[in-house]
Amino acid sequence: MRIIAYIYSDPLLESAPSTDIWGLEIDRVYQDLGDHQQLEQLIADCTIEKANYLLVRRLEELGDNIEMISDRLGKLEALGIEIIATEQDYSSVGWQQLSNYAPHDSTEPHLKLNLSKLLQQIQTNKQRTRLKQGHARNRLKILPPPGKAPYGYRRGQDKYIIDKSTAPVVKDFFERFLLFGSLRGAVKYLEKRYGKKISPSTGRNWLTNPVYRGCLKYKNNEIISHTHAEIINPEEAAQIDRLLRRNSRLPTRTASAPRSLAGLVICQQCQLTMNITRVTQHQKKAEYLYLRCHKCPQQPKCRAIAYAQVLERIIDKICVELPQAVAQPNLPDNSTIKAKLKQEVTQKQAVINQLPTLLQQGILDRETVELRNYNLRTEISELENKIAQLPPGNLQAIAQAVSLPQFWLDLSEAERRFYFREFIKQIKITRNNSQAWDLKLVFIF
Ligand SMILES: [Zn+2]
Structure with missing residues (x-):
């Protein structure tokens, strides 16, 4: 019995899965990234050497749309291959049977796909994927996510732009918070000074919003720094984080609050x-x-x-x-750690600088360059965040x-x-x- 497997993944949406995810011995694994070239190879190979089973994670991986998927399914079935999708409902029974399969067993499992049942599911999944791909492409181009720009900014063509009339209000709010460490105090100040009413929870969101720090945060929680002009600098941002952490541990202001000198x-x-x-x-x-x-x-x-x-x-x-x-x-300093982190940033920046050349020379294609650029910038943001959080710099x-x-x-x-x-x-x-x-x-x- 010959068992083969096929994995398709879109590099925009996931990193390529390992080829040994099946939990059983596979004669050959075909893997595609972003196109279906290896799937064509698989079909061609199967016309020469017959395969009994083809394992896939989900049927959607066989094509970009229903027509393509049905076409490939038809071709594969015509070659006498049973298809098992390991992550879709209908396959579980078949999967069990295959796992228990003994070569001398006379009752070979017959696994028929119920395409009509799956049609709806595949269609929905595909639509969701296309939407995700759209967002992912915007992300790779490092464009702001859809929706209104946060207060203090307006949407420019490809990035947020400082709104000269509202940004000073936000800036003043941050400065007030940094000075007194009180969120409610800063919120009250904003209303008194500018007549700008915000709730404490909005104030808290401002304090932690990466946009004000010149970064973009995407739905997948990845952060890219230096995407537009910042309203607070990294040192101020790190200090805000420290204040917020400290305040979160503070008991509410009651008469029973501990005295500042207690135990000291x-x-x-x-x-x-x-x-x-x-x-x-x-x-x-x-x-x-x-x-x-x-x-x-x-x-x-x-x-x-x-x-x-x-x-x-x-x-x-x-x-x-x-x-x-x-x-x-x-002073015990973290300068060596800091230097090491900074060096990592420099190295990653150097790789980013090489990308246009690699594209020009045709070594990398545009999508790969964008993806690499995006990933490197995410990593740089993480490193910069680590640097900003190091205490001695702030001290x-x-x-x-x-x-x-x-x-x-x-x-x-x-x-x-x-x-x-x-x-x-x-x-x-x-x-x-x-x-x-x-x-x-x-x-x-
Ligand atoms: Zn004494």
Whole structure:
């Protein structure tokens, strides 16, 4: 018994499947990419050497339209070949029989195709494929997906163009978010400043929309960078991502939100973490917070210090010391990783640059060049995204942004806590005598 198999795949829509997907020994696998040349070869070969079974994944793979498919089916059947489509319903029984087939079995399975049943299914599949192919061709040409351009842009002939009247609004929104790290705050600001009403979820979509970062994102989730003018640069984009990640972990702004200094401050004297205690005065609304050595072993005990005072001094100190700490040359850096990623980008860019020549010389055809170009640019986008997410590159920029006292004062305690933990491992309180105290920031780097 001779079993052959045929695989057709459209390189626009899928990468070529492996030839050993059948789970049983095949005498020969014919494979086509984008045309049906090998199928013709298969039919020609079968006129010389008879095959008993032909395995395909789906009948649609036999042609571009129903006429072609029926024609090939007719030819193959006329050659006495039983066709089994492994991914379509009707084939399951036949598949079972074939798997259990023993060469000496007298009752050879007879598998008849029910074309009329499949006709509708094939037609629908073909229509879907054609639509996908259209989108895929546009994608390969790196054209924007169908539909309205996002706010801040308008559709140009082959790419998005900055809309000079609305883009500054979007830009301002991003800057506001970067400054205060609050989505709702930025949304409110937009309405107050420009009368532009958007919902927080729209605001969130803006913050993550690749279009504002100069990239196109397609339905298949692939991203191509540098397709049009960006509204935010990669560093800002990476910072937005960090803020969003941090905010998503933040508890909602409630009275029970953890204090920004909780667990961070230790008493140098007794090496104990200082607790936060709350004191409310009788019949008064005001509450006072203190930092106190928990179970202080000293005699007399270390004095409690007003929380607000410590916080104020920490903010002053961080604004002075953080830029210095970040500027240190011995910072653990990811420069080697970064250099390696950048080198990969350069290499891929070099391949892209060669493509026009290869096309001109007739080594590659236009479709292959477009596909290769598309894939390389997707890979470059992924690499660039990795580079942007590397922390040390951003650290300088972040340190600059957070070295203004106003920045810290505008944050809620919960937000402040997250920022502190981004940079500070520990805060040590040192005491000179019973009254005076000082503090020392221990950065995480
Ligand atoms: Zn103490």
